[in-house]
Amino acid sequence: MRLNPVSDNSDLFLLSIRKIINDILLKEMKSMEDINTIALVSSFDEDGSGDIADYISYEFSDNGDKTILISLKEESSGCNLKNKVREASADGIIKTGNLNLDYLSLDNLKRTSEFVINKESVKSLLNKLKEKYKRIIIDTSPLEENLSGFIAAISADGAYFVCNSKSNRGSMIHKYYSDLKDIGANVFGVIFNNAGKRIVRKIYKMDGRKHG
Amino acid sequence: MNEISKKYIKLFFSRIWLLALLMAVSAGATYFAYKNSFEPIYEARIKMMIAINDKYANEVNIFDSIRSSQMAVVDVSQIASSEEVLSGVEKECGISQHVLENSITINAIPNSRIIEASIQTYSPELALMLLQSLDKNLYAKLQEIDGITYKVLNRPYADATPINSNEYLIFTGLAVLGGIFLGGLINIVIGESVLVNKSITPFDGFFENENILPVPASKKAKVEGVKL
Structure with missing residues (x-):
């Protein structure tokens, strides 16, 4: 993949996504186990887990890993891939323009297999997909809406908790995060979406404006 | 909150x-x-009750008398601040009419026959002197106008404490x-x-000990090589 930095911000954004990928790969190396399924869990719709999930999927697929992005959102309009799909296979999986990247929406799952979100069905789906895909990225509904985020988080190998750093609902975010840990989800980290550039540079220890 | x-x-x-x-x-x-x-301002005050002359009062009933006196209050207020009265004060005290106009306050208490007059200056002695002169000149002027008089309820006095202290x-x-x-x-x-x-962690440092991964706004991010 080549980065096309239309602005310093986009450059920084994509580098931040790469940092998340590196974080996953590092964890994989440390644990000596594959991390196939990763859930992105957010508290509210405004947290923007959809974009993060999209770009993580792009990045993995671009690295050559066969990847599928699953959207467990009731309305998957937030996913950029939705409007750019070609055709769905019998199992509801949609091929994207990228050879290594497929997409599966909750709508298609329901249409093809009368899928209901619960711990067993999600685990079963993930086990089935693991046979075909190396990376399974799960974008979930906000925790304030339903339990799909909790279910995906405990069913996946690990989860990232996405929150909008400009949110003014800190106390609720604290609560959902605590709940996520309490149910035993393997939380890899917290993604502060919409973070200030200075904070991004500071945490990733980037100097100057040229990166990558 | x-x-x-x-x-x-x-x-x-x-x-x-x-x-x-x-x-x-x-x-x-x-x-x-x-x-x-700081420039201290002192005030001298006088309170008067307006009455019409007895010889007229005998000819009308008590209510007409009170009503006439109340109407006379307005007249007296105007007379007190008239040029003729103020020029008399000017002659006696050597303070110009213009300054006097700005220093004198005449307050007719509504629905009564009482008038309060006050003068504010930078000296209590001067304020008292001006007020006494006003009283004297007003009384003399009213003598010329047949039928109206007044009784002083409070003699002119000035506080030794500045009103703006x-x-x-x-x-x-x-x-x-x-x-x-x-x-x-x-x-x-x-x-x-x-x-x-x-601060690298919003939300009051709640996530300080967690693995933090900030991502800036993504609206302009483009990826080349991914053709959907």
């Missing part, structure tokens, strides 16, 4: 020493500035509030700046 309000209230009082310092500086500066430029307390109080407000604003500005520059 929402999170933002709590945050700004916390920031406002985050540096109490700054609030105290600005409060003390502004209060002190105001006090000394006011003290240096408490002003410095009010201004100093306002300066104290201003100092607190300014200090609070500075605290918010500094606090916001520190938060932007230093």
